[in-house]
Amino acid sequence: MLDQLKENYKGVLEPELLAEMEAIGTTKKIEQGNLLIEIGTMVRSMPIVISGAIKVLREDENGDELLLYFLEEGETCAMTINCCLGNSKSEIRAVTETDVELILIPIYKMEEWMGKYQSWRRFVLDSYHGRLNELLTTIDKIAFLKMDERLLAYLKEKSEVNNELEIFQTHQEIASELHTSRVVVSRLLKKLENKGHIELHRNRIKILDV
DNA sequence: ACATTAAGTGATT
DNA sequence: AATCACTTAATGT
Numbered sequence A: 001m002l003d004q005l006k007e008n009y010k011g012v013l014e015p016e017l018l019a020e021m022e023a024i025g026t027t028k029k030i031e032q033g034n035l036l037i038e039i040g041t042m043v044r045s046m047p048i049v050i051s052g053a054i055k056v057l058r059e060d061e062n063g064d065e066l067l068l069y070f071l072e073e074g075e076t077c078a079m080t081i082n083c084c085l086g087n088s089k090s091e092i093r094a095v096t097e098t099d100v101e102l103i104l105i106p107i108y109k110m111e112e113w114m115g116k117y118q119s120w121r122r123f124v125l126d127s128y129h130g131r132l133n134e135l136l137t138t139i140d141k142i143a144f145l146k147m148d149e150r151l152l153a154y155l156k157e158k159s160e161v162n163n164e165l166e167i168f169q170t171h172q173e174i175a176s177e178l179h180t181s182r183v184v185v186s187r188l189l190k191k192l193e194n195k196g197h198i199e200l201h202r203n204r205i206k207i208l209d210v
Numbered sequence B: 001a002c003a004t005t006a007a008g009t010g011a012t013t
Numbered sequence C: 001a002a003t004c005a006c007t008t009a010a011t012g013t
Helices: A002-009 A015-024 A078-086 A107-116 A118-144 A147-162 A171-178 A182-194
Strands: A026-030 A035-037 A045-051 A054-059 A065-071 A093-096 A100-106 A198-201 A204-207
Touching (some): A002 A045, A015 A100, A015 A107, A045 A078, A045 A107, A065 A118, A065 A147, A065 A171, A078 A118, A100 A107, A118 A147, A147 A171, A147 A182, A147 A204, A171 A182
Antiparallel strands (some): A026 A100, A035 A093, A045 A100, A054 A065, A054 A093
16 A cells, blocks of 8 residues: 555655664554544654545634635645644634545654655645645635635645545535635525536535536 | 424525 | 535335
8 A cells, every 4th residue: 555655755755764763653544534633633644645545624613614624645634744843722623525545744753854764854844835835825815806816726625635526515515614604605506506506405516518 | 194304495684 | 615404216125
């Protein structure tokens, strides 16, 4: 299972580092829809996604959610790095979007490698950078796009990370990830359907053209 | 057949 | 774009 990881990083990470990762990291398969990190909890290992996608969510004081971004193959959670280095608790929730394979690196190793391997520092910094950029993109979406545009972007992203032209979600679930109401989502989806972009069914949205 | 849950809609703010 | 109040449709028991 690590072969894929090796393949992806053979140019980027030193062979010795890859060997250590293989020796020390635990690989795990996790089914879709599982909670990986909960808000307010400590994180004791750093996950690197081998395959599949993880969604990262923020929550407000009422318990309403907002989707921040997806983590895909080869990416890692910036929050973990944040937590480990600052020894603080998670500010986000992470849930598997699809079935996921990941490798877990214990945090003490990750600190050790920071000193030992320059390629590791590079990797950690790059992923931090990537996450920050994604965050900015989603801030832009929330601030500058109207709800209908956000919804369209959401549908596109969903179908992309799932590699599926059908989205199996209720309007309510979509609404809460976009932090709006179910009624609004239903109405906008209906408009999209009338324009011939999608096809609506119970618990299922089929994407025709985007 | 009935209950439950998802989705559609007009009216109001 | 949010909320309310209500209807209609789909699905489970």
